[in-house]
Amino acid sequence: MSFKPGQIIALESEEQLCxxxxxxxxxxKKVRVAGAGHSSSPLVHTKDYLLSLKHFxxxxxxxxxxxxxxxxxxxxxxxxxxxxxxxxxxxxxxxxVDVQTLAGAIGxxxxxxxxxLPNLSAMLYGLRMINGKGEIVEIxxxxxxxxxxxxxxxxxxxxxxxxxxLQLEPAYQLYRKxxxxxxxxxxxxxxxxxxxxxFDFYWYPxxxxxxxxxMNTDKERMPHIPYGSPELEREGPSHEILxxxxxxxxDEMEYVLPQEKAMECFYEVRxxxxxxxxxxxxxxxxxRSIKKDDALISPMSGRESVTISLHHNAGLRFWDYFxxxxxxxxxxxxxxxxxxxxxxxxxxLKELYPHWDRFQKIRKKFDPESTFLTPYMNExxxxxx
Amino acid sequence: MRxxxxxxxxxxxxxxxxxxxxxxxxxxxHDKISVLNTSKEAAKIGIFIFYEDQAPVxxxxxxxxPKRLRKIRINDLIDPEAVALERNYGCYIRSNIPVVxxxxxxxxxxxxxxxxxxxxxxxD
Numbered sequence: 001m002s003f004k005p006g007q008i009i010a011l012e013s014e015e016q017l018c019x020x021x022x023x024x025x026x027x028x029k030k031v032r033v034a035g036a037g038h039s040s041s042p043l044v045h046t047k048d049y050l051l052s053l054k055h056f057x058x059x060x061x062x063x064x065x066x067x068x069x070x071x072x073x074x075x076x077x078x079x080x081x082x083x084x085x086x087x088x089x090x091x092x093x094x095x096x097v098d099v100q101t102l103a104g105a106i107g108x109x110x111x112x113x114x115x116x117l118p119n120l121s122a123m124l125y126g127l128r129m130i131n132g133k134g135e136i137v138e139i140x141x142x143x144x145x146x147x148x149x150x151x152x153x154x155x156x157x158x159x160x161x162x163x164x165x166l167q168l169e170p171a172y173q174l175y176r177k178x179x180x181x182x183x184x185x186x187x188x189x190x191x192x193x194x195x196x197x198x199f200d201f202y203w204y205p206x207x208x209x210x211x212x213x214x215m216n217t218d219k220e221r222m223p224h225i226p227y228g229s230p231e232l233e234r235e236g237p238s239h240e241i242l243x244x245x246x247x248x249x250x251d252e253m254e255y256v257l258p259q260e261k262a263m264e265c266f267y268e269v270r271x272x273x274x275x276x277x278x279x280x281x282x283x284x285x286x287x288r289s290i291k292k293d294d295a296l297i298s299p300m301s302g303r304e305s306v307t308i309s310l311h312h313n314a315g316l317r318f319w320d321y322f323x324x325x326x327x328x329x330x331x332x333x334x335x336x337x338x339x340x341x342x343x344x345x346x347x348x349l350k351e352l353y354p355h356w357d358r359f360q361k362i363r364k365k366f367d368p369e370s371t372f373l374t375p376y377m378n379e380x381x382x383x384x385x
Numbered sequence: 386m387r388x389x390x391x392x393x394x395x396x397x398x399x400x401x402x403x404x405x406x407x408x409x410x411x412x413x414x415h416d417k418i419s420v421l422n423t424s425k426e427a428a429k430i431g432i433f434i435f436y437e438d439q440a441p442v443x444x445x446x447x448x449x450x451p452k453r454l455r456k457i458r459i460n461d462l463i464d465p466e467a468v469a470l471e472r473n474y475g476c477y478i479r480s481n482i483p484v485v486x487x488x489x490x491x492x493x494x495x496x497x498x499x500x501x502x503x504x505x506x507x508x509d
Contacts, residue, residue, distance in 0.1 A: 206460045208409035248464050279403055282467030313466040
């Protein structure tokens with residue numbers, strides 16, 4: 001995904017950022033913050049001002065007693081994980097990929113896997129940000145929990161995150177094992193496998209095989225998998241074991257489904273992929289579990305969830321495949337991952353989120369002139385301006 | 386044991402069948418190359434796929450350990466991109482050390498299975 005912004009600006013101080021937002025608002029222009037470029041949806045596309053927060057780095061105020069620390073918005077998930085570890089702290093979970101900015105991952109409801117582990121936004125205890133009027137705002141879960149529920153997953157539409165105060169865990173070790181198993185064995189043991197701290201699986205369309213991936217903090221809890229062939233075994237600090245680095249370039253669609261309907265949906269998706277799509281599609285599908293949260297427009301808001309993601313090589317025709325499968329996701333009540341490919345607009349999205357109007361009301365309060373709403377964001381939120 | 390084989394190999398009759406019958410993955414129709422490395426060092430293999438109507442795609446990179454055999458299903462290659470089923474392709478395989486390459490196809494679209502195998506063409 002590529003685009004040409006009007007200006008790319010990397011300012012060094014909060015004051016400069018405030019001035020820029022005021023200037024943009026007075027000019028009727030838009031401001032977006034560039035993350036690390038990992039997202040495959042056009043959330044940051046703008047013809048106006050694209051900000052880089054690369055100068056805002058370095059963990060601040062770690063507190064082992066409250067298990068909190070402040071992470072500036074320019075840091076990637078990987079950088080934050082390494083830096084927090086120095087202070088004896090760790091994030092409860094991350095995804096497979098850790099190259100995104102943590103602010104971007106939080107703002108889009110990005111997640112890892114684990115049925116007792118909510119998405120990354122659940123760590124957000126407090127915020128320091130710039131609103132659409134160019135003012136600094138400080139807010140946290142104690143002094144305004146309802147507003148935090150809106151800001152938690154808001155895709156930069158309410159303001160520019162400067163610093164995030166995170167609720168963390170003491171640094172911990174993880175043990176990881178991966179096995180290749182038959183589809184039948186994977187399905188028969190799915191509920192049992194979900195009891196592990198972290199569990200997900202890939203399904204491979206051209207072999208009908210699965211790769212299961214299991215992580216636990218306690219080595220004794222690591223299960224023996226007699227029906228699988230071992231592929232990998234590792235242990236180490238969580239920030240080194242959770243991500244699995246890869247250089248492959250791909251496009252991705254991911255939907256978040258209510259857990260009680262997700263596997264029925266997966267069976268239907270699998271059938272369609274085998275019958276119609278594996279002629280051109282060889283990439284695996286990824287199935288993960290995530291605990292519900294209470295953010296107003298988090299894809300996991302209010303419901304225990306299972307996600308299904310489709311992948312296709314970047315450069316190959318992915319839309320035909322994604323658009324053919326997307327109606328199945330919607331049929332089972334799926335909500336799209338905000339940072340990945342989907343075709344939904346405000347009219348459909350509103351129906352998927354019971355607190356949609358509440359979110360929009362709060363959003364407008366922070367950004368009355370819609371400085372953070374680009375044409376794409378406008379399609380998502382359907383604001384007049 | 387001495388190194389046997391060639392550095393460059395090719396075949397031109399690639400076309401992965403789409404239809405399959407029977408249990409998966411054992412009976413998935415597929416094209417496959419088998420690479421034999423008799424030497425004491427790892428063979429670094431680069432695969433390029435040629436088509437009738439577009440530029441070649443590659444390099445698909447594969448390693449074969451010393452004194453080992455490795456079977457590679459063309460169906461499973463995904464980096465840099467998946468090879469489409471039911472599409473004519475040719476294949477150029479290069480190695481940093483001499484190896485032996487055999488090509489085979491299994492087509493299970495009908496219940497009576499068909500298996501075909503041949504040597505790839507040693508090009509160097």
